[in-house]
Amino acid sequence: MTILRKLPRAAGIECIIFAPVQPRNKTDIFFDLDHTIWDFEKNAEETLMELFDTYRFCNLGIHGPDRFIETYNRNNHRLWAMYHHGKISKKELREARFADTFRELGIDPKLFPSSFETDYLRLCPQKTNLFPHSHETLGYLKEKYTLHLISNGFNDAAQVKVVKCDLKKYFNTMVISELVGVHKPHPEIFHYAVKHANTDIAKSVMIGDSLEADIQGAQRVGMDAIYFNPCDATVPEYVTQSIRSLDELTRLF
Template sequence: MQHAGKTDIFFDLDHTIWDFEKNAAETLMELFDTYRFNSFGIASATVFIDTYNRNNHRLWALYHHGKITKAELRVARFADTFREFGVDPKWFPTAFEEDYLRLCPQKTNLFPHAHETLAHLQQKYTLHLISNGFGDASETKVTACDLKKYFSTIVISEVVGFHKPHPKIFHHAVGNANTTITNSVMIGDSLDADIRGAQNVGMDAIYFNPNNAEVPPDVKQSINTLEELKQLF
């Protein structure tokens, strides 16, 4: 399916352009040694990271829908992970989470072909970001990875007060971009927040599916790599 008539492409940031799991894993590998996690009976950094990723995904889904706050998410993703290993979170140094929040957004691992694909698309389309990430962290990521030059507008849910999939953030982003729903397409990794959120306001959407998960029947188009967008647009 070619996207005739489109003028504006909206991207998600985390898990779509910025490789959250790779950057988080790098950060936690470093901190695992710094804070001697093994002294708490946690066998390996890999096991900790896998458990953290599972909890983080679950909690972000709740955050998308306003079920928990930013502060609750930040506390629970590590607290719940430590509890799974039988470690009372209150015994773990508070500086650990501060270090994680400082170091992780500075990591610069992007999904393959991110820069070349964005540069290619920018020649013919106006590009934008809509992120459910936190404002301070998102700004750091975009700056550290030299991504700002591609995007005409950047909408952060924490700043505007609505999270994807809420219709208001899509309408806000489209208005902020001075374009229309019809002329726009959303690209993201979250079926709930990005794809169905966009489809629910009448916007075309492309599911970024790097892990080759099963694609539900209501999702009209999916890609496994960013590079595929060069053929679609």
């Protein structure tokens, strides 16, 4: 692994630029789960659409599910970022995301039915929408490399997702931040995952959609990283390798 140069510190993280991944030097590939393999946005939207009708939210003055889902997604992303940085707890995240959504829509949060959250937590992880080429790509890579998961999601939901989507067969280890006690991009979770996988940093590569959690987090410990960028967002200069579709990995490795 060749370090080319360092970028100035940004948001407290020193970003190190690496040469493109050299597959012949790798034995282990670490994947993020949500937003990289499991299509969080699509699965959440399907669940919220169903529950919006079940709970008759139109009667509360929310005219159609689109605005509700858009507002929820914005609040959920904000609260997950706070959770990743240890600013709120799992309980606070789950309590706030729908309450804040109701409040932003001009509805008293006290009117939000507590059973809605319970139903959402039960139904959403059972959805099986994956990003295109997930199974084909993981099957191909498993024949040549040892695969692992590192997820900032909650353990109970993550376990359901990998079983329902028949993903468990691809991964030798699965590291969940909730169980480790630290979240990506904290270096400790990467060191823990590598040790748990019985490999080392130089032989490993991280693949994920989050520039901060997956790419910068991996780079901070000296691990190569590939940015999963299905929406074709602007790629920062410290990202030396990015893909828009998972099947591109079958040509890289």
